[in-house]
Amino acid sequence: MLHKLRVLKALKGNALRQTRILLGLKSRPKAPVLNQPVEKSSNAIRMICQRLVNLWPADFALAGASVCEIGPGIASPPPPFLCQSAGHVDLVELQTPVLNEKQFRILST
Numbered sequence: 014m015l016h017k018l019r020v021l022k023a024l025k026g027n028a029l030r031q032t033r034i035l036l037g038l039k040s041r042p043k044a045p046v047l048n049q050p051v052e053k054s055s056n057a058i059r060m061i062c063q064r065l066v067n068l069w070p071a072d073f074a075l076a077g078a079s080v081c082e083i084g085p086g087i088a089s090p091p092p093p094f095l096c097q098s099a100g101h102v103d104l105v106e107l108q109t110p111v112l113n114e115k116q117f118r119i120l121s122t
Contacts, residue, residue, distance in 0.1 A: 015081075023083045027107060051115065055122040075099040 033040055049057070077100040085104045 020083075026084075051118050051122060054115075054119045058119060079103070081105060 079101040081103040
C-alpha cells in the first residue's frame with residue numbers, strides 16, 4: 014500500500030520541477046553522485062541503501078514482493094530492493110533514463 018504523504022511529497026517535488034522547466038529557471042544540479050569517481054559513487058549508493066535497510070522494521074522482508082519506486086534516478090534498478098530479493102520492481106521515472114558506462118560500473122560494484 015502506498016504511503017499517502019510520501020506520494021504527495023513526490024508529486025509536489027515533481028510539480029516544482031515542472032514549474033521550473035516551464036519558467037525557464039535553472040534546474041537543480043544533476044546526479045551529484047555520478048560526478049564523483051566510481052568508488053565514491055558506489056560507496057554513496059551503498060550508504061543510502063544501508064540507511065534505508067536500517068529504517069525497516071526487523072521483520073520486514075521483500076522476498077517475492079512487488080515494489081514500486083518513484084524517481085529511481087541513477088540507482089536503476091534500485092539496489093535496496095534487489096538486495097531484498099523483491100519479486101517484481103516497477104520504476105516510475107518521468108525523465109527518459111540515461112544509462113551510461115559509469116552507471117553500469119557503479120551498479121556492478
